[in-house]
Amino acid sequence: MSYLEILDLSMNNISGNLPSNFCPANIQELYLSRNGLQGSLKDAFYGCFELIVLDLSHNNVTGSIPPWIGKFSQLSYLILGHNNIEAKIPIQLCNLTQLSLIDLSHNHLSGPILPCLRSTSNSYRQQDGSYNASAPVSMDEPLEFTTKSISYSYQGSMLSYFSGIDLSCNHLTGRIPTEIGNLNEIHVLNLSHNSLTGEIPASFSNLHQIESLDLSHNNLEGSIPSQLTELNFLAVFNVSYNNLSGKIPDVKQFATFDESSYRGNLFLYGCPLKKNCTEISLPPSKSRTSIENKENSCFIDKDAFHASFGVTYIMVLLVIVAVLYINPYWRQVWFYYIEKGLSIAILSGLFDRWLIIMPNPNLYNP
Structure with a gap:
């Protein structure tokens, strides 16, 4: 089928492995989502260098993303979410300068996020400053992409205005590259449900078009950069279940986000959370400092302590002597127990001495 440009077999019950070297000569859009396709991408679609859309989401594709993906210079929409793809994100993906949508979510990808990933709008600026959404192909088939926690279908000219990256629900590690903040045309960025560490890059303040930013369920630390308040189009913001503080x-727009955007961060405080900074337990280092300061503030001079102890001791003795002198009954009881105590002490000493003197019979037992 040498004239075939668009192939849509999505939402069927097609099963089996992906065919090797499947590449009609002029294919540009390939929709195979929501089937039961299996196998690796290693040999499939090699040579389809004119592809603009590759949608294999919601299948059982395995293996890794092959390095030759970097030769798809026209590729704008790479949708591989909800599969079993593993290994690292290949560096060759950075060669795709036309990428608008990248969905690699719900896979088993590991390693760091590439700082060179791109996501740009496919609309073209005209001389008067307005945008002309002139997609290179029809784009009449819908593409499914999750934004603002809801899955939407985009098609036609709408796709030319929309861009996003979804790497959620993988095993990605390391810090979020500050270079991601240079994607000033991106509308959606979802890095949730990974094992990312470090701080939220302040460079995210350059994402002027972003509408949905999800960094939840990671191991991020530090404070929420105040520069993010410059993101005027941000409608959904989620940093829940991290280690953020401050x-x-x-x-x-930050005044409009509810508690669900921040829950699960022990040291975050302020509205809309129902706690203020005085209710937060300090980190271990700060706790030790506060304890030391408290101990220093409660320090007692040794000379003053000895003097007060001596005065108290003498006063107690005088009270006892006064009670014994005034009350004959208590005086008799006192001398009775003193005499009894001395007798027990004497007998105990004699018994111990007898044990030492007496020979041990076990010494003579062969």
Whole structure:
């Protein structure tokens, strides 16, 4: 089928392995989502260098993303979410300068996020400053992409205005590259449910078009950068279940986010959380400092302690002597117990001495 440009077999019950070297001469859009396709991408679609859309989401594709993906210079929409793809994100993906949507979510990808990943709008700026959404092909078939926690179908000219990266639900590690903040045309960024560490890059303040930013369920630390309040189009913001600390920004659109955006961060405080900074347990290092300061503030001079102890001791003795002198009954009881105590002490000493003197019979037992 040498004239075939668009192939849509999505939402069927097609099963089996992906065919090797499947590449009609002029294929540009390939939709195979929501089937039961299996096997590796290693030999499939090699040579389809004119592809603009590759949608294999919601299948059982295994293996890794092959390095030759970097030769798909026209590829704008790479949708591989909800499969069993593993290994690292190949560096060759950075060669795809036309990428608009990248969905690698719900796989088993590991390693760091590539700082050179790209996501750009396919609309073209005209001389008057307006945008002309002139997609290179029809784009009449819908593409499914999750934004603002809801899965939407985009098609036609709408796709030309929309861009996003979804790497959620993988095993990605390391810090979030500051270079991601250079994607100033991106609308959706979802890095949730990974094992990312470090701080939220302040460079994210350059994502002027972003509408949905999800960094939840990671191991991020530090504070929420105040520069993020400059993101005027941000409608969904989620950093829940990390290790963030400090005060939550409460200006502009950040005043509209509810508690679910921040829960699971022990040291975050401020609205809309129902706690303030005085209710937060300090980290271990700060706790030790506060304890030391408290101990220093409660220090007692040794000379003063000895003097007060001596005065108290003498006063107790005088009270006892006064009670014994005034009350004959208590005086008799006192001398009775003193005499009894001395007798027991004497007998105990004699018994111990007898044990030492007496020979041990076990010494003579062969």
